[in-house]
Amino acid sequence: MKIAILGTRGIPAAYSGFETAAEHLAARLVQRGHEVTVYCRPHVVDPDLREHVGARLVHLPTIRNKYLDTFVHTYLSAEHCVRRLKPDVALFFIAGNSPITRLTRAAGLPTVINVDGLDSDRSKWPAAAKAYLRFAERNAPRWADIALTDSDAVADVFAKRYGQRIEVIPYGVEDPGHTTTDTLDALGLEPREYILFVGRLEPENNPHMLVDAFSRIPYEVTKGKKLVIVGGAPYAHDYIKGVHRGADPRVLFPGYVFGRGYWELQKNSYLSVMPTEVGGTHPVILEALASGAAVLVNDHAPNVETIGGAGATFSGAEGAPALSRELERLLQDPERVAELRVAAVERAKAYSWDAVTERYERLLERVVDGRSAGPLDPALVDRDVPAPQLAGLLP
Secondary structure (H helix, E strand, O other): OEEEEEOOOOOOOOOOHHHHHHHHHHHHHHHOOOEEEEEEOOOOOOOOOOEEOOEEEEEOOOOOOOOOHHHHHHHHHHHHHHHHHOOOEEEEEOHHHHHHHHHHHHOOOOEEEEOOOOHHHOOOOOHHHHHHHHHHHHHHHHHOOEEEEOOHHHHHHHHHHHOOOOEEOOOOEOOOOOOOOHHHHHHOOOOOOEEEEEOOOOHHHOHHHHHHHHHOOOHHHHOOOEEEEEOOOOOOHHHHHHHHHOOOOOEEEEEOOOHHHHHHHHHOOOEEEEOOOOOOOOHHHHHHHHHOOOEEEEOOHHHHHHHOOOOEEEOOOOOHHHHHHHHHHHHOOHHHHHHHHHHHHHHHHHHEHHHHHHHHHHHHHHHHOOOOOOOOOHHHHOOOOOOOOOHHHOO
């Protein structure tokens, strides 16, 4: 098949789980004999890079704005896909892009969208944006041939909220096997002497809660252990400043860390903490499991589904006090933490990228073969896609 991947920032992955998924899927689909094209944003992926992991990269412009960046780039990608690339199937990511799937469906291109973990629940969005995202989520199954998510818990919420259960293909994970400690050395860290957070520094991921919870634990309990907050966010400067202000001297903020350095930090942590309260299957949790880290998560249903009993949980509803209590328990129980590390590796085996790719391949073949929802209802095509007239930006 000739497959187009739209809606992410592009590959090589350098920001979030969408890009990591696109990279792993692209590489394995190419290995299986398919021709894959991934659309990329110029402020994330080097425009001179034309191929990665065997996939062709197409670079298109966008508008650098929190609310327009993704939509504008995906709109232009869909126009290019329809007019010039003409693939056998289009694979979109992110629920907010669902109105754009009407462009590819109307052009007769089989279309699939992964809505991820219901973005409308994220606190970073104002009321108008949340309303738009609910609108996009609700209509994704009828605008695309197939809509899916990566978590049964999210599919359950979708069914309850919108009256239709969508398909589920989990996120994948693969331990690259790095055994070095160069990043730890550069940051002045010792193996098993720090607690790790990795993610976008945004309210729904609760890094502020973790910083608060850690600050409540006496120095004599942490015994020299540090809290390392890895990540950032392009449009959350005020929030990030607030997280920094709440930290005591035991907290480090190295910014973004990718690739080998990221895996070094996961593998050597005493505990990897994910306090997020939204989303589906979080890649960071899976990667922590695969690296053999002991994992502590917010008891948000998709998080609990992901760890499958191979990690510890705290009550997200109780917030920082509950997180602080669980952190303190685990800091004082290294034997329990060692048991969680063993369980983590076993749990991660259920999320092989090869198995995930096979399921995507079968789904894409199914939609190409016409065993899906079929052509888009003309009544849906007649509505204007809610986007500016951007076709003139296409190179």
